[in-house]
Amino acid sequence: MTAAKIQHYVPKFLLRNFGTGKKDQLWVFDKDSGRSFQTNAKNVASESRFYDFVVDGADHSLEDGLSRIESQAKPIMERILQDDSVGAIPAQGRALLAAFFAIQFVRTRAFRMQWEDMRRLLREKIESMGDHVAPGLQAEALIRPQTENEIKIDTARMILQAPTDFGPHFLNKVWFLAKTTKTHPFMIGDNPVALQNHIDMEPYGNLGLGVKGIEIYFPLSSTRALAMWCSSVAQQVAEAANTLRSMPIQLTASVVRDREGIFALDDALTLGTALPYKPEHVMNFNSLQVSRSERYVFSSMGDFSLPIRMVADHPILRGGPRITDMASKRTSAE
Template identity: 35%
Template structure:
């Protein structure tokens, strides 16, 4: 017989990124407390903080206008509790192939929920709703009609929409499970950033006006830093398929016409790189590669970027080049 989950909580300070994950980007501070550094994109200020204090928003997951005043905080705690040992195992053995089917499911749930639970996601939903309400008003709909059509509560509270979509992640979990999974590693002297919106998406394909960002879009790449030196990558299967074809073409070229291969191409290094993808092996990064992946964290961060080191020159440069990075991504119509 199923036990009914109690969705009431006394927890006021609620984390939008779990403490256990932030600890993997921390170093020992004074006493027994862990410390990490934060960059506030809104103010340009850098400061030291702790996993206990970072990404905290009071009663963020509470449905305050509901008569029973439920909260999603207990449910999120379950997802975190199930994913934490899976991530700890990856940090220890660094082999994605050791995950069981159950491990993969728990981690897919965690990634899908983490992508949906941030303040940045609430801001994006609010922006979309505002644009749609204005568009509907322009064609004659009243504010009440627009709100009803979009599923807004009385008064147009987009937080209800945000919390509803947070618990409806089943299709997103399936998309993640259908990806090819990898672990990507950097050296301690070139640490990964993590942000208040840590699940980031990238796509090298160009689909013109249709856009190229979405969990089911061909060519999509999904990243979640797991620690300052290890990152989870989930790739569209088409990427590995291309790697297989590239390997076959390169092997044929080496066998039949090695004299046609330019010296700068370094074919054996290319084969090693391709084989790591084909065989799901740990993928090491150069310092330049790390900068690219850190730039995605800066781009997706709604307000805060975190690092174990007090080094945010990349953030400062990106903000200086483009004010668009002061917030996380926004949908446009």
């Protein structure tokens, strides 16, 4: 059992990158209550004994192991921010970050709530069909209500398996850096691995880590974020850029609204360099953080007009993503 009682599901070192610059203070927006306030990074995205559980009467915890991978990922992220590029990150560093992102994907309160929701929906589905599952069968163990400790054990297994199960999906994407300004900062939610898909627009099943066209976003600081795109998207951008380069500028200028923007995106995807985001791109990024978050959104500034508007327009966003309303929330984010 770890000595640390308060355990963060978004690392403190990451939250500090979204601070106001005053003693680890940052702005917080509570989607549920609509309230915003300032507090220290140590006070948010955390719960008492969140990763502690009991097996056969013995106490266990993932907290120390998670702290170790955070300490390994932190200098790599600092290197990215210092270089303003992911191009120089060695293969070993990328692999470690992929493992970190995979773990972050499943270590949050939002994921734990989704796990509970999935089991509830399965149980309700079987009950609605009038089927009866005999006691002792594997299916019975899967659908029966769980204790808090059992939920912790199940999600602990998924956290431990995440680098193997999900890490390759992060690693095989095309990485680049997105950048903005302090006046239009990136936000980070309490469930920060955000997904978007503009290629496969089917209403269900298009936001998996491995599906075609997926774009994964992860905020690194208030002015920098990591984008990890499916190679199919990068290929489309490269083909568009090559076509434009082969055409006279006078011709393309009349039919392509942002010719230079396509070239800049192609360079970022090819070299891993930082791509300047326009305010509308920052808004889209932040809307994904709002939509994915379970309850809280964090920022270096106290302007939460975007999440306030999103929650007002779509009250379902007061809570985190659930299997039953994933399509609705994705539409809200877009």
